[in-house]
Amino acid sequence: MADRHASNGPGASTNTWSGVFFGVGLMALIDEIIFHQLLQWHHFYDHSTTQVGIFSDGLLNAFALFAIVAGLFMFADLRRRYTLRLRRFISSVLIGAGSFQLADGVVNHKLLRVHQVRYGVDDIWPYDLGWTVTGVILLVCGIILFARSNRREGE
Protein backbone atom coordinates (compact mmCIF):
# COMPACT_ATOMS: atom_id res chain seq x y z
CA MET A 1 0.00 0.00 0.00
CA ALA A 2 2.76 2.35 0.96
CA ASP A 3 4.75 2.17 -2.26
CA ARG A 4 2.14 2.76 -4.87
CA HIS A 5 4.87 4.51 -6.83
CA ALA A 6 7.22 1.51 -6.89
CA SER A 7 9.19 0.72 -10.03
CA ASN A 8 6.48 -1.58 -11.33
CA GLY A 9 3.86 1.15 -11.42
CA PRO A 10 0.98 1.99 -9.14
CA GLY A 11 -0.33 -0.75 -6.90
CA ALA A 12 2.36 -3.30 -7.86
CA SER A 13 3.18 -4.34 -4.32
CA THR A 14 -0.46 -4.15 -3.21
CA ASN A 15 -1.23 -6.73 -5.91
CA THR A 16 1.43 -8.99 -4.44
CA TRP A 17 0.42 -8.56 -0.79
CA SER A 18 -3.28 -8.82 -1.53
CA GLY A 19 -2.64 -12.14 -3.29
CA VAL A 20 -0.26 -13.54 -0.66
CA PHE A 21 -2.66 -12.61 2.17
CA PHE A 22 -5.62 -14.14 0.39
CA GLY A 23 -3.62 -17.28 -0.45
CA VAL A 24 -2.51 -17.80 3.15
CA GLY A 25 -6.06 -17.30 4.42
CA LEU A 26 -7.54 -19.55 1.75
CA MET A 27 -5.18 -22.43 2.55
CA ALA A 28 -5.91 -22.10 6.27
CA LEU A 29 -9.62 -22.18 5.51
CA ILE A 30 -9.23 -25.32 3.36
CA ASP A 31 -7.19 -26.89 6.16
CA GLU A 32 -9.86 -26.06 8.73
CA ILE A 33 -12.97 -26.95 6.70
CA ILE A 34 -11.78 -30.02 4.79
CA PHE A 35 -9.19 -31.62 7.08
CA HIS A 36 -10.46 -30.63 10.52
CA GLN A 37 -14.23 -30.58 10.04
CA LEU A 38 -15.24 -32.71 7.04
CA LEU A 39 -12.64 -35.49 6.90
CA GLN A 40 -11.69 -35.13 10.59
CA TRP A 41 -8.17 -36.30 9.77
CA HIS A 42 -6.61 -33.53 11.84
CA HIS A 43 -7.21 -33.35 15.55
CA PHE A 44 -7.87 -30.19 17.55
CA TYR A 45 -5.21 -31.30 19.98
CA ASP A 46 -3.34 -34.51 20.61
CA HIS A 47 -1.37 -35.15 23.72
CA SER A 48 2.03 -35.07 22.02
CA THR A 49 1.48 -31.43 21.03
CA THR A 50 4.31 -29.24 22.36
CA GLN A 51 3.68 -25.90 24.07
CA VAL A 52 5.58 -24.11 21.30
CA GLY A 53 3.38 -25.93 18.80
CA ILE A 54 0.22 -24.58 20.42
CA PHE A 55 1.69 -21.07 20.32
CA SER A 56 2.83 -21.12 16.71
CA ASP A 57 -0.37 -22.79 15.50
CA GLY A 58 -2.56 -20.27 17.36
CA LEU A 59 -0.73 -17.24 16.01
CA LEU A 60 -0.48 -18.65 12.47
CA ASN A 61 -4.21 -19.37 12.30
CA ALA A 62 -5.12 -16.01 13.83
CA PHE A 63 -3.03 -14.32 11.17
CA ALA A 64 -4.62 -16.45 8.44
CA LEU A 65 -8.14 -15.41 9.52
CA PHE A 66 -7.10 -11.77 9.33
CA ALA A 67 -5.25 -12.34 6.04
CA ILE A 68 -8.19 -13.72 4.07
CA VAL A 69 -10.33 -10.67 4.96
CA ALA A 70 -7.54 -8.11 4.53
CA GLY A 71 -6.48 -9.71 1.22
CA LEU A 72 -9.98 -9.37 -0.21
CA PHE A 73 -10.39 -5.76 0.95
CA MET A 74 -7.02 -4.96 -0.67
CA PHE A 75 -8.31 -6.65 -3.83
CA ALA A 76 -11.39 -4.39 -3.74
CA ASP A 77 -9.05 -1.42 -3.25
CA LEU A 78 -7.06 -2.40 -6.36
CA ARG A 79 -10.24 -2.65 -8.42
CA ARG A 80 -11.58 0.74 -7.42
CA ARG A 81 -8.21 2.31 -8.26
CA TYR A 82 -8.00 0.46 -11.58
CA THR A 83 -4.60 -0.94 -10.60
CA LEU A 84 -5.51 -4.64 -10.44
CA ARG A 85 -3.12 -6.97 -12.25
CA LEU A 86 -4.81 -10.31 -12.28
CA ARG A 87 -1.74 -12.38 -13.25
CA ARG A 88 0.35 -10.93 -10.48
CA PHE A 89 -2.52 -11.35 -8.03
CA ILE A 90 -3.17 -15.01 -8.92
CA SER A 91 0.51 -15.94 -8.83
CA SER A 92 0.74 -14.30 -5.40
CA VAL A 93 -2.27 -16.31 -4.20
CA LEU A 94 -0.38 -19.49 -5.15
CA ILE A 95 2.75 -18.27 -3.35
CA GLY A 96 0.75 -17.48 -0.20
CA ALA A 97 -1.13 -20.79 -0.28
CA GLY A 98 2.05 -22.81 -0.95
CA SER A 99 3.99 -21.07 1.81
CA PHE A 100 1.22 -21.71 4.33
CA GLN A 101 0.95 -25.36 3.33
CA LEU A 102 4.72 -25.81 3.55
CA ALA A 103 5.03 -24.01 6.89
CA ASP A 104 2.07 -25.93 8.27
CA GLY A 105 3.40 -29.28 7.04
CA VAL A 106 7.06 -28.94 7.99
CA VAL A 107 7.12 -26.62 11.01
CA ASN A 108 3.73 -27.20 12.65
CA HIS A 109 3.08 -30.86 11.88
CA LYS A 110 6.59 -32.28 12.03
CA LEU A 111 8.90 -30.02 14.07
CA LEU A 112 6.36 -28.78 16.62
CA ARG A 113 4.02 -31.80 16.42
CA VAL A 114 0.78 -29.78 16.59
CA HIS A 115 -1.08 -32.75 15.14
CA GLN A 116 -0.56 -35.34 12.43
CA VAL A 117 -2.09 -35.18 8.94
CA ARG A 118 -4.05 -38.33 9.71
CA TYR A 119 -4.47 -40.65 12.66
CA GLY A 120 -4.93 -44.40 12.84
CA VAL A 121 -3.01 -45.20 9.67
CA ASP A 122 -0.04 -47.61 9.49
CA ASP A 123 2.23 -45.30 7.59
CA ILE A 124 2.12 -41.57 8.16
CA TRP A 125 4.89 -40.69 5.69
CA PRO A 126 2.81 -40.82 2.45
CA TYR A 127 0.48 -38.27 4.03
CA ASP A 128 3.33 -36.05 5.15
CA LEU A 129 4.95 -36.36 1.74
CA GLY A 130 1.69 -35.49 -0.02
CA TRP A 131 1.17 -32.53 2.28
CA THR A 132 4.64 -31.11 1.74
CA VAL A 133 4.79 -31.83 -2.00
CA THR A 134 1.45 -30.04 -2.50
CA GLY A 135 2.94 -27.03 -0.75
CA VAL A 136 6.08 -27.10 -2.87
CA ILE A 137 4.09 -27.45 -6.14
CA LEU A 138 1.85 -24.50 -5.26
CA LEU A 139 4.84 -22.41 -4.27
CA VAL A 140 6.92 -23.23 -7.37
CA CYS A 141 3.97 -22.60 -9.72
CA GLY A 142 3.37 -19.32 -7.97
CA ILE A 143 6.98 -18.20 -8.30
CA ILE A 144 7.16 -19.13 -12.02
CA LEU A 145 3.89 -17.33 -12.81
CA PHE A 146 5.01 -14.35 -10.74
CA ALA A 147 8.27 -14.05 -12.70
CA ARG A 148 6.32 -14.34 -15.95
CA SER A 149 3.82 -11.68 -14.92
CA ASN A 150 6.75 -9.40 -14.15
CA ARG A 151 8.28 -9.94 -17.58
CA ARG A 152 4.95 -9.50 -19.31
CA GLU A 153 4.27 -6.26 -17.50
CA GLY A 154 7.83 -5.07 -18.11
CA GLU A 155 7.34 -5.14 -21.88
Next chain:
Amino acid sequence: MHVHMGTVDFTSLEALVLILVLSALLLYPVAAFISGRKHKKWPKFRYLFWFLGIIVAAATLTGPLAHMAHESFTGHMIGHLLLGMLAPLLLVFSKPVTLLMRTISVPAARNLSRLLKSRYVQFITNPLVAAILNIGGLYILYMTGLFTLMHSALWLYALVHIHVFLAGYLFTISIVYIDLTSRRHSFLYRAVILVLALGFHKILSKLIYASPPEDVIRQDGETGAMVMYYGGDIVDLALIIILCYQWYRRTAPREGKVMREDVQG
Protein backbone atom coordinates in the same frame (compact mmCIF):
# COMPACT_ATOMS: atom_id res chain seq x y z
CA MET B 1 -18.01 -28.38 39.72
CA HIS B 2 -21.59 -28.15 40.98
CA VAL B 3 -20.31 -29.49 44.29
CA HIS B 4 -18.79 -26.06 44.88
CA MET B 5 -21.76 -24.26 43.40
CA GLY B 6 -24.16 -25.55 46.02
CA THR B 7 -22.69 -23.30 48.69
CA VAL B 8 -23.25 -20.04 46.80
CA ASP B 9 -26.64 -18.40 46.51
CA PHE B 10 -26.94 -16.37 43.33
CA THR B 11 -30.36 -14.82 44.06
CA SER B 12 -29.02 -11.45 45.21
CA LEU B 13 -26.70 -11.14 42.18
CA GLU B 14 -29.52 -12.03 39.80
CA ALA B 15 -31.78 -9.42 41.41
CA LEU B 16 -29.07 -6.76 41.09
CA VAL B 17 -28.48 -7.67 37.43
CA LEU B 18 -32.20 -7.43 36.76
CA ILE B 19 -32.38 -3.92 38.25
CA LEU B 20 -29.33 -2.79 36.23
CA VAL B 21 -30.72 -4.26 33.02
CA LEU B 22 -34.13 -2.67 33.44
CA SER B 23 -32.56 0.75 34.11
CA ALA B 24 -30.25 0.36 31.11
CA LEU B 25 -33.16 -0.59 28.86
CA LEU B 26 -35.13 2.40 30.14
CA LEU B 27 -32.41 5.09 30.29
CA TYR B 28 -31.22 4.70 26.68
CA PRO B 29 -34.56 5.56 25.03
CA VAL B 30 -35.08 8.37 27.56
CA ALA B 31 -31.68 9.85 26.67
CA ALA B 32 -32.43 9.46 22.96
CA PHE B 33 -35.78 11.23 23.47
CA ILE B 34 -34.30 14.13 25.49
CA SER B 35 -31.37 14.70 23.12
CA GLY B 36 -33.68 14.29 20.11
CA ARG B 37 -35.36 17.58 21.00
CA LYS B 38 -32.25 19.70 20.44
CA HIS B 39 -30.30 17.44 18.03
CA LYS B 40 -31.04 15.26 15.02
CA LYS B 41 -33.29 12.31 15.74
CA TRP B 42 -31.35 9.35 17.17
CA PRO B 43 -31.36 6.52 14.56
CA LYS B 44 -33.76 3.62 15.24
CA PHE B 45 -31.27 0.83 14.53
CA ARG B 46 -29.02 2.02 17.38
CA TYR B 47 -31.83 1.24 19.87
CA LEU B 48 -31.86 -2.29 18.49
CA PHE B 49 -28.10 -2.73 19.09
CA TRP B 50 -28.46 -1.40 22.63
CA PHE B 51 -31.38 -3.68 23.50
CA LEU B 52 -29.70 -6.72 21.96
CA GLY B 53 -26.37 -6.00 23.65
CA ILE B 54 -27.93 -5.51 27.09
CA ILE B 55 -30.12 -8.59 26.77
CA VAL B 56 -27.22 -10.77 25.59
CA ALA B 57 -25.06 -9.58 28.50
CA ALA B 58 -27.91 -10.02 30.99
CA ALA B 59 -28.72 -13.52 29.74
CA THR B 60 -25.29 -14.70 30.89
CA LEU B 61 -25.86 -13.54 34.47
CA THR B 62 -29.52 -14.32 35.09
CA GLY B 63 -32.00 -16.87 33.79
CA PRO B 64 -31.56 -20.34 32.28
CA LEU B 65 -28.21 -19.68 30.57
CA ALA B 66 -26.73 -18.42 33.85
CA HIS B 67 -27.95 -21.56 35.62
CA MET B 68 -26.45 -23.71 32.89
CA ALA B 69 -23.15 -21.84 33.37
CA HIS B 70 -23.15 -22.82 37.04
CA GLU B 71 -23.68 -26.47 36.13
CA SER B 72 -21.30 -27.01 33.22
CA PHE B 73 -18.03 -25.61 31.92
CA THR B 74 -19.39 -25.54 28.36
CA GLY B 75 -22.33 -23.45 29.58
CA HIS B 76 -19.89 -21.17 31.40
CA MET B 77 -17.87 -20.73 28.21
CA ILE B 78 -20.92 -19.88 26.08
CA GLY B 79 -21.77 -17.27 28.70
CA HIS B 80 -18.27 -15.80 28.57
CA LEU B 81 -18.31 -15.53 24.78
CA LEU B 82 -21.60 -13.66 24.95
CA LEU B 83 -20.62 -11.43 27.88
CA GLY B 84 -17.03 -10.64 26.89
CA MET B 85 -17.20 -10.62 23.09
CA LEU B 86 -20.67 -10.48 21.51
CA ALA B 87 -22.41 -8.09 23.93
CA PRO B 88 -19.59 -5.48 23.73
CA LEU B 89 -19.61 -5.63 19.92
CA LEU B 90 -23.38 -5.08 19.82
CA LEU B 91 -23.23 -2.27 22.39
CA VAL B 92 -20.47 -0.38 20.56
CA PHE B 93 -22.85 -0.02 17.60
CA SER B 94 -25.42 1.69 19.84
CA LYS B 95 -22.84 4.49 20.44
CA PRO B 96 -23.59 5.00 24.15
CA VAL B 97 -20.90 7.66 24.73
CA THR B 98 -22.05 9.73 21.74
CA LEU B 99 -25.62 9.56 23.04
CA LEU B 100 -24.54 10.50 26.57
CA MET B 101 -22.50 13.41 25.23
CA ARG B 102 -25.44 14.97 23.41
CA THR B 103 -27.91 14.34 26.24
CA ILE B 104 -26.07 16.00 29.15
CA SER B 105 -25.58 19.76 29.60
CA VAL B 106 -22.72 21.58 27.88
CA PRO B 107 -20.55 21.99 31.03
CA ALA B 108 -21.09 18.32 31.89
CA ALA B 109 -20.21 17.33 28.33
CA ARG B 110 -17.00 19.36 28.61
CA ASN B 111 -16.08 17.46 31.75
CA LEU B 112 -16.85 14.15 30.06
CA SER B 113 -14.73 15.14 27.09
CA ARG B 114 -11.88 16.08 29.44
CA LEU B 115 -12.23 12.68 31.09
CA LEU B 116 -12.10 10.89 27.73
CA LYS B 117 -8.93 12.78 26.86
CA SER B 118 -7.33 12.09 30.26
CA ARG B 119 -4.09 10.13 30.47
CA TYR B 120 -5.81 7.26 32.24
CA VAL B 121 -8.50 6.74 29.59
CA GLN B 122 -5.94 7.12 26.78
CA PHE B 123 -3.78 4.53 28.50
CA ILE B 124 -6.44 1.87 28.98
CA THR B 125 -7.90 2.37 25.48
CA ASN B 126 -4.49 1.81 23.90
CA PRO B 127 -5.05 -1.43 21.91
CA LEU B 128 -2.07 -3.17 23.50
CA VAL B 129 -3.14 -2.31 27.08
CA ALA B 130 -6.78 -3.20 26.38
CA ALA B 131 -5.72 -6.53 24.84
CA ILE B 132 -3.57 -7.39 27.86
CA LEU B 133 -6.41 -6.50 30.28
CA ASN B 134 -8.79 -8.61 28.20
CA ILE B 135 -6.78 -11.71 27.21
CA GLY B 136 -4.40 -11.52 30.17
CA GLY B 137 -7.36 -11.56 32.52
CA LEU B 138 -8.61 -14.75 30.88
CA TYR B 139 -5.21 -16.43 31.32
CA ILE B 140 -5.32 -15.60 35.04
CA LEU B 141 -8.89 -16.89 35.28
CA TYR B 142 -8.31 -20.25 33.60
CA MET B 143 -4.63 -20.99 34.19
CA THR B 144 -4.61 -20.32 37.95
CA GLY B 145 -6.92 -21.51 40.70
CA LEU B 146 -9.12 -18.43 40.23
CA PHE B 147 -11.76 -20.31 38.26
CA THR B 148 -12.36 -22.72 41.15
CA LEU B 149 -12.04 -19.95 43.73
CA MET B 150 -14.54 -17.78 41.85
CA HIS B 151 -17.27 -20.32 42.55
CA SER B 152 -16.74 -20.15 46.30
CA ALA B 153 -17.69 -16.48 46.84
CA LEU B 154 -20.43 -14.44 45.24
CA TRP B 155 -18.51 -11.14 45.28
CA LEU B 156 -15.56 -12.75 43.48
CA TYR B 157 -17.90 -14.32 40.93
CA ALA B 158 -19.47 -10.90 40.31
CA LEU B 159 -16.09 -9.16 40.12
CA VAL B 160 -14.69 -11.62 37.56
CA HIS B 161 -17.78 -11.23 35.37
CA ILE B 162 -17.69 -7.43 35.59
CA HIS B 163 -14.03 -7.59 34.52
CA VAL B 164 -14.80 -9.93 31.60
CA PHE B 165 -17.50 -7.57 30.33
CA LEU B 166 -15.60 -4.30 30.84
CA ALA B 167 -12.31 -5.64 29.46
CA GLY B 168 -14.18 -7.07 26.47
CA TYR B 169 -15.85 -3.72 25.86
CA LEU B 170 -12.57 -1.84 26.27
CA PHE B 171 -10.84 -4.14 23.80
CA THR B 172 -13.65 -3.74 21.26
CA ILE B 173 -13.58 0.08 21.36
CA SER B 174 -9.78 0.07 21.19
CA ILE B 175 -9.87 -1.91 17.91
CA VAL B 176 -12.87 -0.49 16.02
CA TYR B 177 -13.78 3.19 16.16
CA ILE B 178 -17.58 3.30 16.02
CA ASP B 179 -18.35 5.44 19.08
CA LEU B 180 -16.58 8.67 20.15
CA THR B 181 -12.83 8.07 20.17
CA SER B 182 -10.45 10.68 21.54
CA ARG B 183 -7.14 9.16 20.43
CA ARG B 184 -6.90 7.16 17.23
CA HIS B 185 -4.21 4.62 16.48
CA SER B 186 -3.12 3.45 13.02
CA PHE B 187 -4.87 0.58 11.23
CA LEU B 188 -1.65 -1.41 11.11
CA TYR B 189 -1.11 -1.19 14.88
CA ARG B 190 -4.72 -2.18 15.60
CA ALA B 191 -4.54 -5.03 13.08
CA VAL B 192 -1.35 -6.42 14.67
CA ILE B 193 -2.88 -6.25 18.17
CA LEU B 194 -6.10 -7.86 16.96
CA VAL B 195 -4.19 -10.76 15.37
CA LEU B 196 -2.09 -11.25 18.52
CA ALA B 197 -5.16 -11.10 20.78
CA LEU B 198 -6.99 -13.63 18.62
CA GLY B 199 -3.87 -15.80 18.53
CA PHE B 200 -3.51 -15.83 22.31
CA HIS B 201 -7.25 -16.51 22.65
CA LYS B 202 -6.79 -19.60 20.44
CA ILE B 203 -3.69 -20.63 22.39
CA LEU B 204 -5.55 -20.33 25.70
CA SER B 205 -8.44 -22.44 24.46
CA LYS B 206 -5.99 -25.22 23.49
CA LEU B 207 -4.26 -24.97 26.85
CA ILE B 208 -7.67 -25.33 28.52
CA TYR B 209 -8.38 -28.34 26.28
CA ALA B 210 -5.09 -29.89 27.38
CA SER B 211 -5.65 -29.23 31.08
CA PRO B 212 -9.07 -27.88 32.09
CA PRO B 213 -9.49 -26.12 35.45
CA GLU B 214 -9.78 -28.28 38.56
CA ASP B 215 -13.12 -30.03 39.17
CA VAL B 216 -14.10 -29.77 35.50
CA ILE B 217 -14.91 -33.13 33.91
CA ARG B 218 -12.57 -33.91 30.99
CA GLN B 219 -15.31 -34.18 28.33
CA ASP B 220 -16.94 -30.94 29.51
CA GLY B 221 -13.59 -29.13 29.54
CA GLU B 222 -12.80 -30.25 25.99
CA THR B 223 -16.18 -29.16 24.63
CA GLY B 224 -15.91 -25.83 26.47
CA ALA B 225 -12.42 -25.24 25.03
CA MET B 226 -13.67 -25.87 21.49
CA VAL B 227 -16.64 -23.53 22.04
CA MET B 228 -14.12 -20.89 23.11
CA TYR B 229 -11.89 -21.53 20.07
CA TYR B 230 -14.54 -21.47 17.35
CA GLY B 231 -16.90 -19.02 19.04
CA GLY B 232 -13.98 -16.63 19.45
CA ASP B 233 -13.24 -17.04 15.74
CA ILE B 234 -16.76 -15.94 14.79
CA VAL B 235 -16.81 -12.75 16.86
CA ASP B 236 -13.21 -11.88 15.99
CA LEU B 237 -13.98 -12.43 12.30
CA ALA B 238 -16.67 -9.76 12.66
CA LEU B 239 -14.10 -7.43 14.30
CA ILE B 240 -11.61 -8.10 11.49
CA ILE B 241 -14.22 -7.36 8.81
CA ILE B 242 -15.26 -4.11 10.52
CA LEU B 243 -11.64 -3.00 10.94
CA CYS B 244 -10.77 -3.78 7.29
CA TYR B 245 -13.97 -2.11 6.08
CA GLN B 246 -13.05 1.03 8.02
CA TRP B 247 -9.61 0.93 6.37
CA TYR B 248 -11.30 0.54 2.98
CA ARG B 249 -13.56 3.54 3.58
CA ARG B 250 -10.74 5.65 5.01
CA THR B 251 -8.37 5.08 2.10
CA ALA B 252 -10.98 5.71 -0.62
CA PRO B 253 -9.36 7.63 -3.48
CA ARG B 254 -10.81 11.08 -4.07
CA GLU B 255 -12.09 12.02 -7.53
CA GLY B 256 -9.24 12.48 -9.97
CA LYS B 257 -6.60 11.12 -7.60
CA VAL B 258 -6.17 7.92 -9.61
CA MET B 259 -5.47 9.94 -12.75
CA ARG B 260 -2.79 12.01 -11.06
CA GLU B 261 -1.09 8.92 -9.71
CA ASP B 262 -0.99 7.38 -13.14
CA VAL B 263 0.81 10.47 -14.43
CA GLN B 264 3.32 10.36 -11.60
CA GLY B 265 3.78 6.58 -11.76
